[in-house]
Amino acid sequence: MLFQENMWRWALDPLIASHFLHCQQKRQQLVGSGRPTRPCMTLYAHAARRREPVEKRAVWLFYAENERCSCAFNASMLSLVNSSRRHGFFGKRDREAALVMKIVVTDPVHEDGIARLRRVHNVTLLFEEPRADSRDAALASADALVIRGFTISGEVLDRCPRVGVIGKHGSGTDNVDLAEASRRGVVVASTPGGANATAVAEGAVGLMLAALRRVLDCHRAVTEGRFGVRDEWRLADLWGHTLGLVGCGNIGTIVARICRRGFDMRVLVYDPTLSAERAEEIGAEKVERLHDLMKEADVVSIHVPLTDSTRGLVDAAALASMKSTAILVNTSRGPVVDEDALIAALAEGRIRGAGLDVFRREPPDADSPLLRLPNVTLSPHNAGLTEDSTREMGVRIAEYVLQALAGQKPPTLLNPQIWEARRQFVRDGVLQG
Incomplete structure (x- = not known):
């Protein structure tokens, strides 16, 4: 099924790959024995009770959701995940690990902020990419951007067809064409105050x-x-x-x-x-x-x-x-x-x-x-770049981007009027957010 093919792509993520083959073999054994009618949900429940690694629980979660699908491509996968959330089938950390997206950080930010993003999603540091084609490829596959001085224009957004969230590190947003981002359904959050x-x-x-x-x-x-x-x-x-x-x-x-x-x-x-x-x-x-x-x-x-x-x-x-x-x-x-x-x-x-x-x-x-x-x-535009402030801004913008990717409205949205009409995330043919 297409859903299983997608799982192979998600399995390439380093957070999940180490658990994928074991889980697939275990599932085949259980299905072959004819014992449980929904083996993956059963195994997910056991893994959750044993507090096994969140990445393993994420694999069982995807298989469990697949058991609930009756067609090869279910465009309502998001509502299915939300239904499971409402019924308590899996917790917040499992959902975060399950929906692995791609975040591109365009400018240097505090390492604690980058680490927070990497706990949940794939992160590319654009400022460390030496080749232009690598930078273009990273932007083309990004679901979210974290920026500082990087300019966001209509031309740049054309190069980022997947992007639905932009996190602006700092309070000034004169480098962001907010009207163009809003027109495309891209939500933008910043880190004022603090x-x-x-x-x-x-x-x-x-x-x-x-x-x-x-x-x-x-x-x-x-x-x-x-x-x-x-x-x-x-x-x-x-x-x-x-x-x-x-x-x-x-x-x-x-x-x-x-x-x-x-x-x-x-x-x-x-x-x-x-x-x-x-x-x-x-x-x-x-x-x-x-x-x-x-x-x-x-x-x-x-x-x-x-x-x-x-x-x-x-x-x-x-x-x-x-x-x-x-x-x-x-x-x-x-x-x-x-x-x-x-x-x-x-x-x-x-x-x-x-x-x-x-x-x-x-x-x-x-x-x-x-x-x-x-x-x-x-001074070189660094009045606000103390150790305390850069760490706080880095962690705050990481949290706001993660909230937006998880479907939760960040408190510092610059274009809240488009929240309900924001761009949805599609990864490998499956609606994700």
Whole structure:
């Protein structure tokens, strides 16, 4: 039967192969003896009671379901599995092992997240595939993708005809064409908040201090024997000054808390989506115009997603409003700031300095003036990549992808409106999810 042929394909998975031949021989012996009418369900029950390996129980489960089929190809296999689930014929771990799918991880994520995915499904690390044809083949057979900076466009989705789930590691989703994914029934989940938000917030405050205290200049002065600059330079403080937040979601809220409580700063917020009541709850003052915030702040910190409305939000006019003693910190997305206008303001000394974790193009061009300006502190878009945050994000996105593959709605879906009409999984002719 086609079902048994499919079982041979699933048996090639390393989790199941070691048990398959033994189970097939045992089944043939029992069927030949004429003893039980449903030998595989009986053997599955015995294996479950003895707590035998989940992979062996998965093999018996597939055979047991086959005993319940009366035709060679049953397009309602999913409903059959769901029926068995409702009647308690097998547990969650057995179902997970039984429906082995293919997940492609396009960018490096924490090894604990990859290990969680591999406990259940086949995983290919695209970033370790040296050959283009191997990468194309992996994408073509993938049921789900886990991405970081990898771009998801209509063209890429054309190369991934099976994909029904995309897990975006991190909170920013400007590299995902969400409308195109939704049109194709592909659900997308991300990992907002959590340890990533605290890590980025700490990174933003770190860049504030690095720029105000000229940390890199001080380090070079000591290593080059110029200790005397301690009497020439006048560094700047955070304590008691004014912070201006452009955007105040999860990350901005934490930055506000750190700066207000830790440095006794006055906090201004420009965020059209934030209510005045919410601003008051976090100890901030809401301003209605970006210009007003830029004019009053000693430190401007940007925390907005990149959208059509925020692209170029901090333009030449906004930068011209800043105090000459103020600094700008950006840990959101590079194109939110007009980079050419920022370079001009820094080069001409119209603002004190900048701390940048993100850029218009990443990595920045080798001839970018940002790499040579003395009043800029740069980091390679890693403000959020601490050990704690990368592990938490990796494990969270793995769990969300596994939930979606198992037919459970993840809590951070970016397109929940398509959940009921999402793309179904078909593996070797059998409907799977």
